[in-house]
Amino acid sequence: MIQNYSTAKGRLSSFGSNLFIGLLFFFLLTGITVALPASIDFDLVKERVVKEYLISEVDKEEIQQLLTSQNPDGTWPGINYQDVSRTGFEHYFHTGNMVTLAKAYQHPNSTFRGSPKVKQAISNALDHWVQNDYFCDNWWYNQIGTPNNLVAVMLLLGDELPEELVQATQPIIGRAHLNASGARPSGDRIKIAGILAKNLLFLGEKEKFETVLKVIEGEIKFSTGSRGLQRDFSFHHRVDRVNNTSSYGLGYADAFVEWLVYTAATQYSFSRDKVEILVDYYLDGISKNLAFGKYLEAGAKNRSIARPGALHGLDAKTPKKLLQATDYRKGDLEEIVKIREEGIHKVSLSYGKYFWQTEFFTYQRPGFFTSVRMYSIRNDNMEVPYNSEGLMNHHRGDGTNHLSITGKEYLDIFPVMDFQKIPGATILQKEKLPDPDQIQKSGYTDFVGAVTDDLYGSVAFDFISPHDPLKARKSWFFFDKEYVCLGAGIYAKGKQEVFTTLNQLLLKGEVYAQVGHQMKILKSGKHGLKNPDWIYHDRVGYFMLAPQDVELSFGEVTGNWTSINRQTRAPQEDVTKEVFSLWVNHGNNVRQESYAYMILPNASLEETKAYRIDDQIEILANTPELQAVRHKQLLQVQANFYQAGKLDLGDGLELTMDGPGLVLLHLDGQNIVKMAVSDPSRKLDKMHLQLNSKLNLQGTQHRVAWDAEHWISKVTVQLPEGEFAGSSVILGD
Template structure:
């Protein structure tokens, strides 16, 4: 039987004494604090508690050894580079548009040295404790310091490379190789860090020093302090974390509704948010029990956010692309063809590991709940099992393996229900066996983010893109080369002008926000009414779009669709990625359509459609829908200038409503039934009484489903729809229960209402609970609710519970 490699065993190779990460008590005496913190950081970045001879660790360590061997063999120090394929000397740093690439190569050079240092320290590599490798690492550090990263250098290109990427990797190497580095050389490396990351980098919570970036800067300062035995630096890093914790009401950070924003206008829970969560977990663990433990009571906001902000966007191990910004375009790399393609699952797995790590600093109850959540996500990730993730860090791999093997942890199922995130124009919904997410844009939230040559064609991801996944199927829908091969003008759920847009149209870093402020909705936590006043990117297109999220259905309405671009306008009902083979059967009104590629047809008077293995679609009253099967070519380089040029091909089945060229007041209506069989789809289409469309105009959109006791109305302007009258623009949904109660959920998506009156012509005996914003209520044969100032509610739903008469 193989004896697991102890932490003491492999950390001794890198010097120092191994340290348990027990966080409950002060772990060490003051005289040993910096040495102990170095040992703790080694444990955090190398991993602990795993058997290097057992899978998945044996293969991962062997792969690391192979990669390290390749890096060592190809290292060739020269003026302007440490590796020939990573030239960092910028010939003209003031004007050269390639400056970002050169600075990125410098960053990557340090990252490769970090890989070599890990290979030197970890067991099962084939290079553990190798003297030649040690000398190569030292030579590489010296070369980068003398040639590019030193106090006399002025930075160029991307600030991130100089202040976060390179110094983090450099400091990790210094910790791992601490006893192998001459004191004067270490001092020189730290002086370089001081030059590029001075204390002033965290003096103001603004610019590039907010949210995830601030946490990354604090990591640099903390490690610089540990390595240089500077208590002041470590204290500065700890204290500079505090502005990250409180809820914000604008700009970067966490919002009370669970939103997370970075770059001022970009929903970023799944990318920068992942970095922030992981960074805080590391720093909380590093400093626990020390003189610099993070004790700010506001850190509880971060703990609360695990379930409030991150969990809603994780589905069966993936993190939803609608909150990943430009990271969705990072697939295969041109510079490093051996790098694994990123996707929503590979972005989600580090969040799972970060939650496990953060749980060590949280309460016992929180830690137990989070481990149960993580175990459930892991067990249901059949498409991309986390323990087989080829890029997940070894420490995260060990953490997730620990959760999987922990018999005391019982996996929990995905919770059904709806979550609205008005501060970032996003929504998520979970029904039995499926999940969905909605991406919108408004005057505060960008259409999309491009920058650094990334995500060049994400133009319409904020135009009402409706993502959905099954519980045990279709979880690779957006993972399998979706973004480089999908038609960017036909993203599912969107209404779009076919006006040709330039790559990166609208400007970098989330600069393009539409002048629209009615975006949001109302929810009781189970169902919802959501709406978007759509204004197209660099287009005259305007539309009113509504989604009513129910138990097994999303009702989708569009109205007021008007455009004068001189181009066609389309609403994409669906655009399913069917992979390289594309074999899903397609049925329309009971007739199976051709399976070959390419194929297209105009479906006149279509009542329903079904994609085998995916779900159903119903068109109330019939509709003219265009359908096509096409095989689309694309490459990552088409959407990301750093992407590989390899041509990929995927098969798509698309349905869309063609509103014609320059439509005026066009409309649409359809139902999405995720996971439905053809029989259930046919039955829903045949049930003319299941759904009543109360309104679908430029003024109001609303539906009622009597069997569910559901009524939802988006009032773009005040008026009357069915039994509801609103004095002003608002979103309303009502859910009547069999027990004689009802919940009236109301919101002011525009954030302008200082008063609002809602009348429901329904007998109500009493109001049993209400928010503080409710100023008056009149019951009887009709219910009249008078709300006071809603401008401070930030679009959040106001829920009133009543007893029906």
């Protein structure tokens, strides 16, 4: 039954509320345990929700413009009220305007506080909405977007609006309910539950509110193999297992943190184990999908790259809220806050993180961040271009390798990007990309994965294109100052050329090339370089590790957001940006082609000129069967075996594998001091390898049989199974 909203029924007086808050903090500080009436906790949560709406200051000019431009029927000019399609529905601006006005009406510092004119404008706008009940072809607006805005209006001044208007609004808000089609176990379920909980606060429904909060808390759980949070702390919004960690997964975390703070120190508080899962997810999932823990990263994004500003930096609001609610991993949270508030030059993060449930690898050093995105028979390559966004994303999962030093290298490059030159990818060059409905594909291979000891790592991709007659074996090997990219067994049919792109990003500064003993500054345009030593641009050196001709182009490129985004709100005007592209042209009818290059990030021109490859990097193998690299200074070997084989590690050491797998070795002369292994295929329960060195490595997941007569250690490693299959086993300290 709809209550009388013109009364303050069930609410504490201002005096009583302030007295309660003072007593609450007294009890918390003294450790006294008291049983508080449910109504007090309920009203406190409601007060916190309303207070959150009023954090930001009111823009006086914006409010004045909304008041003067509003039509007599409550509408605003410039909004297309006829188009309710998936690519349209500008009506969202209408409900957003109502929220903006409601905040101005209630904000304590607003010159419009309590303004009858503002209240009338809100009433007119709301009346127009309920008379028309606009319904979008995209369910999200009906079940989340519109109810979320309308419930904000109700909480801010619903008690002051005409009762019949409030009653007419309830069925529209009520589309956010737990049995709604969009309330699937994922980011949207927790958002819908949050809207419902806010509406129950407005209605005064205490028992129902408590039930919904339990649903919200229950959504913080591992759902490996289905929608939701995965065991590797990635996030899957749908059953296609595409990486949604920094899109839907970000909203999932923010929605939970919102209620974590609202309910703190009340009977509705969430359990500590749920809070710890959330913190782990925020730090080891979300933050490690971001460049420097701050910038939304191109490799982790899907169709949203078609929206201006998609790769913006995040603020510190959410980690600060977590610090208010818990002391769990306090230092890690404080570092993320510091990075976001003081800048990435303060970063001290270093890690190698493989999301084996999502087939996404991220690598952070104080001076750079990079990622590799892949797919397999287990995961699809890319999100469907829902609502006509991301219309050229066909190859953005094909072993793509983005690199960030500032976090802004790819910011809004997408309307001018050549989507057949994606950084890191090997792509058959077509006259045009297939239709957007052909973007999402399943992979054809299972040997897709990485090995990491949490600090270093290598990545292997047995790549067969689902779009073209093309295949390749691709590997990446990551170290402190540089990383190596190898490709072998590249095969393609037909007359179309095959490119492997080293990078395509926004042009910044001069472009240099060293060919033979001559270094030169290149002019804008297209260049073909015969066997260059290195190319340098924007604090990155690109070194060719084997004789290889390359092509590059840089200069102005003109494009349009509408080529990748058909939403009516997408910018319509042409965009011109300066772009740098560098690639290897493997030719056509490719048979057993290869490539080998190294990237030196965050280096000056002088550091690039002085870098001596032979002192650091040795390619031990680059064949379709085995790709391996030795770093001489780090005393480290990373090897990706696509089948059983033997590898000469140098210094008289040999590694023999009896099957496929990835191995990372830390060496000390002829001694192995640390090792990590993984099985990308996820077919094995044990891995068997041999080393002609006596091993004494700590750990419980392996055993070593020492053959003194042949001077061989026979190692058997117990591999992770179930939801941990594909993750790494670390042997040694």
